[in-house]
Amino acid sequence: MVFDSRESRTGGVYPRSFPLSRATPNQKVGANRRKVQAVICPFCSHPDQRVLDSRVARDGQAIRRRRECINCERRFTTFEIYERPRLFVVKRDGTRQEFAPEKLLNSMLLACGKRPVAVERLREAVSNLEKGLYEEFDDEVPSTVIGERVMRVLREIDTVAYVRFASVYQEFESVSDFSSILKRCR
Numbered sequence: 001m002v003f004d005s006r007e008s009r010t011g012g013v014y015p016r017s018f019p020l021s022r023a024t025p026n027q028k029v030g031a032n033r034r035k036v037q038a039v040i041c042p043f044c045s046h047p048d049q050r051v052l053d054s055r056v057a058r059d060g061q062a063i064r065r066r067r068e069c070i071n072c073e074r075r076f077t078t079f080e081i082y083e084r085p086r087l088f089v090v091k092r093d094g095t096r097q098e099f100a101p102e103k104l105l106n107s108m109l110l111a112c113g114k115r116p117v118a119v120e121r122l123r124e125a126v127s128n129l130e131k132g133l134y135e136e137f138d139d140e141v142p143s144t145v146i147g148e149r150v151m152r153v154l155r156e157i158d159t160v161a162y163v164r165f166a167s168v169y170q171e172f173e174s175v176s177d178f179s180s181i182l183k184r185c186r
């Protein structure tokens with residue numbers, strides 16, 4: 001099933017026992033809400049159904065819909081489930097690594113070592129950064145974007161931490177490299 005990847009984080013419609021690749025009306029999310037709700041009929045491939053019943057399933061983790069094809073009138077069930085959000089950091093050499101907010105926090109904690117900065121403040125900064133990244137990027141984000149944002153945040157929080165981070169960061173690829181380098185330098 002083809003979805004706008006932004007949409008697939010919050011829900012996708014999967015016809016039961018039906019290959020996902022075949023269930024693919026190329027509908028743009030947001031263009032037509034009603035169309036997005038439709039899958040193609042597993043029996044006759046017709047793109048429209050009546051939804052007979054919607055209910056919460058799997059302990060609130062899914063929505064189950066009972067559908068009736070408006071063409072062949074046969075009935076089938078779909079489950080709408082969410083996908084765990086995933087974001088990959090693309091380094092300058094083109095390799096990818098899954099985005100990990102804990103690593104970001106560790107890097108910032110290291111940069112703020114022996115500085116009068118509350119951990120709570122850094123947690124909040126990481127949380128804001130994370131939120132912004134998920135809102136702006138689908139699937140992948142360049143490591144340079146993350147590095148620049150961390151620097152911007154640190155500059156506001158503590159100048160010394162900012163300088164430490166910036167000097168180390170600019171030599172290396174990504175935030176995740178940064179923490180291992182700093183560990184080695186201590």
Ligand SMILES: [Zn+2]
Pocket residue numbers: 041042043044045046069070071072073074
């Ligand atoms: Zn049908």
